[in-house]
Amino acid sequence: MSNLVILPIIIPFIIGAVLIIFAKHHRLQRVISGFTAVGMLILTIYLAFLVYQDGNIVLEASNWPAPFGIVLVADMLATLMLLLTSIISTACLFFAFQTVSSDREKFYFYPFFFFLIVGVNGAFLTGDIFNLFVFFEVMLLSSYALIVHGGTKYQLRESFKYVIINVFASALFVVAVAWLYSVTGTLNMAHISQRVAELEQTGVINVIAILFFIVFASKGALFPLYFWLPRSYYGPPAAIAALFGGLLTKVGIYAIIRVFTLIFYHEPTFTHKGIIVTIAGFTMVLGVLGAVSQFDFKRILSYHIISQVGYMVMGLGIFTPLAVAGAVYYIVHHMIVKTALFLFAGATERITGTTDLRKMGGLIKTHPVLAWLFFISAISLAGIPPFSGFFSKFPIILAGFQEGQHVISGIALLVGLLTLFSMMKIFSYAFWGKQKHTSEQAKTPIGKLLLPIVPLVALTIILGIAAEPIFQYSLLVSEQIMDPSIYIESVLKE
Incomplete structure (x- = not known):
């Protein structure tokens, strides 16, 4: 069964390479890509179920035992992230079939799409801190190509900041890994955890921890390193913006959660309840x-990415099983809803030809299904019951009050209100009021565009209605990652 762990990495890698050969055959590329995406979804569902039933699965590459060889580790958090990646990538891919032009397709859109998934899945599965850097680079190199795909002047200009900040963060990542290796003498994350526990997390270890936090905060768009995101995510086509908005920043957040629950967890008063909680508060406020x-549909959604990752980091900062479970639940909710909202932005742009809210209006009259599906997603993002946004925010805020973190909990409540205000601004401008698009635009068919969005909206409803079993699963994930011995024993077999 351990060989299953490498499939989420090797399958998209092989398919991406194969699709390069068929770059000029657009229909064949779509068929191969579609079947692969669905197959990956089935695989990740099975892998998540297997880990839930039987425990962690560890693959030792070339049968070299840890910590001497490279390992891939599928625990509950990693397999949950793999499943979410498959859901989001499948939705974005099928949306891209309808929206990405043939001019963009011929410039290796689909190969880069799957190479991006290679990097994302590898980052979730690796048990080696240096290979975490390697998979981050695979993901980022693919994202550089996708974010400028089409080569418009705006994309090239705004993506420059995205590239520069990530190059800087990657250089700092190497420095942090080298420094950690010089102190601990190992790169295996389970072994590093043991060594840090022996050395005690003080002095230089705390400095290294902050370096890693800065690296992952820049990739996760946390304060003050978020300035690159809003304008960069505005330029690409909706399918790419949705993939980035739903997925990429969460890889950085995953890395923060993994490192600060497995390795740097010994001084929570300094790292978690001090620095991380403070950064979370600033991120939420400035993002919202x-x-x-x-007054632009996509830019509002882009800024919301920043404010919403603050909730995830807040849960980690409070650092109780309840708060971390809420953070896990919130990641699930946000990845699904945010992807849907960016795809809605693409669908409305298809009809109106713009994302400027001041030039939109009356879509509820001509496209009522689109309007009400968006409304459900919007109020879910804002945290209105009975949808997933409410049940994922509630445990985080409750844990905050229980732990005496009244300021950050109050900020979280205020940010929720401002989120609702901004989402209702989109609804009132774009969907309500006087119709501003032409009668010809009103006839634009969008049924095929809604097909990949409807399952995402259904999921946010299900995540709310079935909140209790979903939260229990999140709590199991939380308890597992907050007990490093489970991860260490599965990897080092002690």
Whole structure:
């Protein structure tokens, strides 16, 4: 069974390479890509179920035992992230079939799409801190190609900041890994955890921990390293923006959660309840203020990415099983809803030809299904019951009050209100009021565009209705990752 762990990495890698050969055959590329995406979804569902039933699965590459060889580790958190990646990538891919032009397709859109998935899945599965860097680079190199795909002037200009900040973060990542290796003498994350526990997390270890936090915070768009995101995510086509908005920043958040529950967890008063909680508060406030100030559909959603990752990091900062479970639940909710919202932005742009809210209006009259599906997703993002946003925020905020973190909990409640305000601004401008698009635009068919979005909206409803079993699963994930001995024993077999 351990060989299953490498399939989420090797399958998209092989398919990406094969699709390069068929770059000029667009229909064949779509068929191969579609079947692969569905197959990956089935595989990740099975892998998540297997780990839930039987425990962690560890693959030792070339049968070299840990910590001397490279290992891939599938635990509950990693397999949950793999499953979410498959759901989001499948939805975005099928949306891209309808929206990405043939001019873009011929410039290796599908190969880069699958190479991006290779990097993302590898980052979730690796048990080696240096290979975490390697998979981050695979993901980022593919994202560089996708974010400028089409080569418009705006994309090239705004993506420059995205590239620069990530190159800087990658250089700092290497420095942090080298420093950690010089102190611990190992790169295996389970073994590093043991060594840090023996050395005690003080002095230089705390400095290294902060270096890693800065690296992952820049990739996860946390304060103050979020400035590259809003304008960069505005330029690409909706399918790519949805993939980035739903997925990429969460890889950085995953890395923060993994490292600060497995390795740097010995000084939570300093790292978690001090630095991480403070950064989370600033991230939430400044992100939502940016969203409130905008009058563009995609830019509002882009700023909301920043404010919403603050909730995830807040849960980690509070650092109780309840709070971390809420953070896990919130990641699930946000990845699904945010992807759907970006795809809605693409669908409305297809009809109106713009994402400027001041030039939109009356879509509820001509496309009521689109309007009400968006409304469900919008209020779910804002945290209105009975949808997933409410049940994922509630445990985080409750844990905050229980732990005496009243300031950050109050900020979280305020940010929820401002999120609702900004989402209702989109609804009132774009869907309500006087029709501003032409009668010809009103006839634009969008049924095929809604097909990949409907399952995402259904999932946010299910995540709310079935909140209790979903939260129990999140709690199991939380308890597992907050007990490093489970991860260590499965990898080092002690």
